[in-house]
Amino acid sequence: MSVDVRTTTVAEPLAGGGYEAEGLSGVEARSPSQQAWRRLKRDRLAIVSGVMIIFMILLAFVGAPIAERIVGHGPNDIISGGVENYEPVGPWSEVSDGKGGQTMLVLGASDLVGRDEFLRLLYGARVSLEVGILATTFGLMLGVITGMLAGYYGGATDTLVSRLTEIIMAFPLLLFLIALSATLGDRLNDITFGGLLYPGVFSLVLVITLFSWFYPARIIRSQVLSLREKEFVEAARMVGSSNFRIMRSHLLPHLVGTIIVYGTVTIAINILLESTLSFLGVGLPEPNASWGKLLDQAVQFYTIQPWLIVWPGLMLLIVTLSFNLLGDGLRDALDPRASL
Amino acid sequence: MKRRPGLWLALTALVAGASMLGLAGCGSSSSSSSGGGGSGGSEAIPAHQDGGTVKIALAGNIDYLDPALAYYQSTWQIEYSTCVKLTNYKDEAGDQGRVIYPEAASSLPEISADGLTYTYTVPPGKFKFNTGEAVTAESFQYALERDINPKQQSYFGAVFLAPFIEGASDFKGKPGEHVSGIQVDGDKLIIHLTKKDGGLISKLTTPFACAVTKDTAVDPKGVHTPAGAGPYYIADYTPNRSIVLKKNPNYTGDRPAYAAEIDYTQLTIDPNQGTLEAKNGQLDYINDAVVPAQNFQLNKEFGPDGTAGGPQRFFITPAAVISYLALNTSRDTFSNEKVRQAVNWAINRKDILQPSGYGAGIPTDKYLPPQFPSAGFEETIYPLDSSDVDKAKQLMQESGVQTPLTAVLYTCNQQPCPDRAAVIQQELKAIGINVQIKEFDRGVQFTKEGNKGEPFDIADEGWIADYYDAYDFINILLNGEIIPETGGNNFSFFNDPSFNKRMDDANQLTGEERDKTYGQIATDLAKGPAPWASRATGTNIDFFGPKIGCQVNQGSYGFALNTLCIRS
Numbered sequence: 001m002s003v004d005v006r007t008t009t010v011a012e013p014l015a016g017g018g019y020e021a022e023g024l025s026g027v028e029a030r031s032p033s034q035q036a037w038r039r040l041k042r043d044r045l046a047i048v049s050g051v052m053i054i055f056m057i058l059l060a061f062v063g064a065p066i067a068e069r070i071v072g073h074g075p076n077d078i079i080s081g082g083v084e085n086y087e088p089v090g091p092w093s094e095v096s097d098g099k100g101g102q103t104m105l106v107l108g109a110s111d112l113v114g115r116d117e118f119l120r121l122l123y124g125a126r127v128s129l130e131v132g133i134l135a136t137t138f139g140l141m142l143g144v145i146t147g148m149l150a151g152y153y154g155g156a157t158d159t160l161v162s163r164l165t166e167i168i169m170a171f172p173l174l175l176f177l178i179a180l181s182a183t184l185g186d187r188l189n190d191i192t193f194g195g196l197l198y199p200g201v202f203s204l205v206l207v208i209t210l211f212s213w214f215y216p217a218r219i220i221r222s223q224v225l226s227l228r229e230k231e232f233v234e235a236a237r238m239v240g241s242s243n244f245r246i247m248r249s250h251l252l253p254h255l256v257g258t259i260i261v262y263g264t265v266t267i268a269i270n271i272l273l274e275s276t277l278s279f280l281g282v283g284l285p286e287p288n289a290s291w292g293k294l295l296d297q298a299v300q301f302y303t304i305q306p307w308l309i310v311w312p313g314l315m316l317l318i319v320t321l322s323f324n325l326l327g328d329g330l331r332d333a334l335d336p337r338a339s340l
Numbered sequence: 341m342k343r344r345p346g347l348w349l350a351l352t353a354l355v356a357g358a359s360m361l362g363l364a365g366c367g368s369s370s371s372s373s374s375g376g377g378g379s380g381g382s383e384a385i386p387a388h389q390d391g392g393t394v395k396i397a398l399a400g401n402i403d404y405l406d407p408a409l410a411y412y413q414s415t416w417q418i419e420y421s422t423c424v425k426l427t428n429y430k431d432e433a434g435d436q437g438r439v440i441y442p443e444a445a446s447s448l449p450e451i452s453a454d455g456l457t458y459t460y461t462v463p464p465g466k467f468k469f470n471t472g473e474a475v476t477a478e479s480f481q482y483a484l485e486r487d488i489n490p491k492q493q494s495y496f497g498a499v500f501l502a503p504f505i506e507g508a509s510d511f512k513g514k515p516g517e518h519v520s521g522i523q524v525d526g527d528k529l530i531i532h533l534t535k536k537d538g539g540l541i542s543k544l545t546t547p548f549a550c551a552v553t554k555d556t557a558v559d560p561k562g563v564h565t566p567a568g569a570g571p572y573y574i575a576d577y578t579p580n581r582s583i584v585l586k587k588n589p590n591y592t593g594d595r596p597a598y599a600a601e602i603d604y605t606q607l608t609i610d611p612n613q614g615t616l617e618a619k620n621g622q623l624d625y626i627n628d629a630v631v632p633a634q635n636f637q638l639n640k641e642f643g644p645d646g647t648a649g650g651p652q653r654f655f656i657t658p659a660a661v662i663s664y665l666a667l668n669t670s671r672d673t674f675s676n677e678k679v680r681q682a683v684n685w686a687i688n689r690k691d692i693l694q695p696s697g698y699g700a701g702i703p704t705d706k707y708l709p710p711q712f713p714s715a716g717f718e719e720t721i722y723p724l725d726s727s728d729v730d731k732a733k734q735l736m737q738e739s740g741v742q743t744p745l746t747a748v749l750y751t752c753n754q755q756p757c758p759d760r761a762a763v764i765q766q767e768l769k770a771i772g773i774n775v776q777i778k779e780f781d782r783g784v785q786f787t788k789e790g791n792k793g794e795p796f797d798i799a800d801e802g803w804i805a806d807y808y809d810a811y812d813f814i815n816i817l818l819n820g821e822i823i824p825e826t827g828g829n830n831f832s833f834f835n836d837p838s839f840n841k842r843m844d845d846a847n848q849l850t851g852e853e854r855d856k857t858y859g860q861i862a863t864d865l866a867k868g869p870a871p872w873a874s875r876a877t878g879t880n881i882d883f884f885g886p887k888i889g890c891q892v893n894q895g896s897y898g899f900a901l902n903t904l905c906i907r908s
Contacts, residue, residue: 076762076766077766078766080691083694085636085698086633086636086694086697086698087633087636111695111759112632112633112695112696112756112759113695113759113762113763115762182781186778186780189778190776281753281754281779282753285777285778285779286758286761286762286765286777286779287762287765287777297755299612300631300632300633300634300755301633302612303637304634304637
């Protein structure tokens with residue numbers, strides 16, 4: 001009787017002396033995901049990056065409201081004492097809150113109206129992560145669907161998708177994004193899904209999604225082109241599986257690794273894209289902050305408070321580096337040819 | 341904030357000696373709460389070399405170099421050095437720079453007893469264009485007809501001249517056709533009006549009335565290098581890139597022209613780059629490219645008492661500007677005048693000014709700049725250095741309007757506009773008005789706000805005086821008789837028949853009676869219907885490289901380019 005090594009623990013002795021007799025006692029067959037996890041655990045940089053990403057997410061979504069409560073003012077509140085001699089105050093300044101009390105600006109003020117740089121940095125992380133993760137998710141979904149359809153069906157569908165991706169790839173991406181953000185943004189900024197997102201996040205997600213699906217589509221297409229010729233697809237077809245079932249149950253699991261690796265790298269790219277758009281003035285509307293906006297505002301202070309450029313720049317560096325390193329680690333971990 | 345692109349200053353003779361509030365030549369203006377780094381800029385002429393090239397950069401590009409169309413502050417500054425006008429302002433600082441004197445004309449015009457005919461005498465050959473052509477009465481006749489010509493699409497011609505000059509509305513600009521109200525008789529230029537216009541001399545002192553050669557084309561896109569009869573002429577213009585001014589070899593006037601060439605080497609420089617280059621001497625002069633956040637430091641180093649030593653290089657000069665929030669009376673949010681008054685009480689003008697940087701203006705609630713004679717008759721009504729939220733809340737209650745209200749604020753997308761909008765947003769929240777900020781490129785913002793039906797409630801706006809007369813603010817910005825479907829500048833869409841009549845009547849007046857009447861209209865507007873929440877008067881900020889001398893901070897057009905010299 002054959003044994004399904006993917007699912008059965010083979011520690012129990014088999015007829016004929018079993019593994020123990022052959023010095024293979026305690027050896028387990030591992031699923032591909034278990035093998036990947038073992039490989040990933042050995043990649044310290046990837047693990048540190050993952051931890052850093054989780055830390056950033058916690059900082060943005062849990063830490064920011066806590067910090068707001070501790071300092072006693074919000075990220076958009078105007079602190080009258082935050083500006084001295086028409087310059088934002090520096091880090092660790094205890095200043096007048098304009099209501100008769102004192103308040104602490106941990107990283108100083110971010111602008112000439114005295115808003116708290118530290119809180120804006122934390123809340124800015126929220127925007128950057130939301131835009132990065134959501135745009136990547138939607139972009140990947142679109143890319144995977146179109147790529148699978150093109151690769152699986154071939155013919156006219158493939159031609160249509162391929163030409164479409166080529167056309168979109170030929171666009172001057174940044175210029176087009178700026179134009180789209182400037183025109184669409186005004187109309188879509190008010191969509192917040194009941195306050196779940198900041199005004200402007202949805203439009204950023206939308207425009208970035210529109211231009212981040214074609215690379216995954218091409219990668220997925222080429223993989224499916226090769227996978228569809230494999231025996232297991234032929235077998236599935238022979239037992240009467242529908243095309244949809246083949247794509248969902250047989251092809252998609254083979255693409256998960258690619259999607260995860262590409263996704264992590266794309267998140268970093270999209271976070272940078274959001275920052276670029278915000279830096280160019282077509283990002284989030286006032287008063288909410290994003291890292292790109294903070295950078296944009298900081299440029300005017302580069303000779304007075306150079307730290308204001310450093311903080312958002314550092315956050316962007318840490319997050320994008322973390323996603324990139326995690327992506328690298330995942331690619332190595334999910335590579336079936338890699339040794340355990 | 342960028343203002344009406346390009347409106348610039350001029351002045352009636354009446355302005356001289358009026359209440360200047362110590363603005364001109366104000367080396368001591370640093371006592372102002374928001375700064376003001378001194379503005380004299382008229383040191384004794386230092387040792388300098390003849391010739392040389394002055395390098396200038398602009399952050400905000402230019403609109404046109406064609407006198408019929410140019411309307412940016414920067415282009416009026418250029419035209420001041422390249423143009424000859426019937427009457428002009430002298431190359432002098434402060435009040436003296438706002439006194440009208442006859443330039444191409446032999447004297448100020450003779451005005452008929454009924455006030456409807458103006459006669460200028462233009463001695464032929466007193467001035468010559470760089471092309472060699474003499475400036476004559478015909479040069480001005482053609483210049484004004486070109487402004488009025490509908491094919492030229494000059495804002496000035498349509499708004500400031502056509503409603504007053506006889507036959508202007510019938511003028512089609514056909515070859516050989518003339519406006520019946522603009523006649524030439526020998527060396528006389530005779531202008532007939534349909535109704536009295538107390539501001540005509542001032543209007544004809546703006547660069548729109550520059551002399552032009554007879555072969556200057558009528559072109560709504562603007563002529564790139566019109567001939568000049570001033571100390572300099574425009575030798576070359578590459579749109580979006582550079583402008584070259586050269587000395588007019590045929591200039592016969594007495595205005596100075598020291599540098600051989602004035603080059604605008606960059607027209608869209610990044611302000612950070614521009615400030616750095618001017619500081620290091622790679623650029624000789626910038627004005628709109630100074631980073632507001634660096635005003636304080638630059639003033640400390642290069643201002644009147646600069647720590648860097650040497651002559652003053654950084655200048656902050658009060659300008660005839662009013663920055664205001666136009667409250668759209670045609671929409672529900674601000675249809676009630678008590679709500680508009682509440683906004684005026686709720687805003688802290690000093691805080692709103694802060695993002696514009698050191699020396700960027702002085703809080704005001706007035707509708708007229710302090711340089712205007714009429715401003716002396718205008719009352720202060722609202723708080724300037726604080727807000728009165730209780731009073732504002734009380735007015736909101738009296739209005740009977742249900743709060744919270746939502747108000748859409750249009751502003752520009754360059755600093756300090758977004759920061760300023762954030763301050764306004766926070767201040768109006770306190771009285772139950774939730775402000776939604778919409779940012780646009782400044783040009784787009786301005787155009788949108790001028791369209792009827794545009795869905796905004798507050799416009800963050802400003803207006804620089806074309807000339808020193810209240811007509812330019814009150815009638816041009818608030819008379820509701822003509823609000824076009826598009827391209828308007830009555831951003832509050834204010835249209836009150838009783839005020840319209842008062843404005844029209846006031847423009848018939850002259851002298852102190854005119855000033856008093858306009859001052860009263862401005863006070864009544866602010867107190868009653870309150871279509872604006874005025875917030876600040878403005879300043880010009882200029883920064884020179886280390887080698888530039890001979891600066892004259894001309895009272896009407898900012899620093900005169902023709903007087904700039906290179907220190908030896």
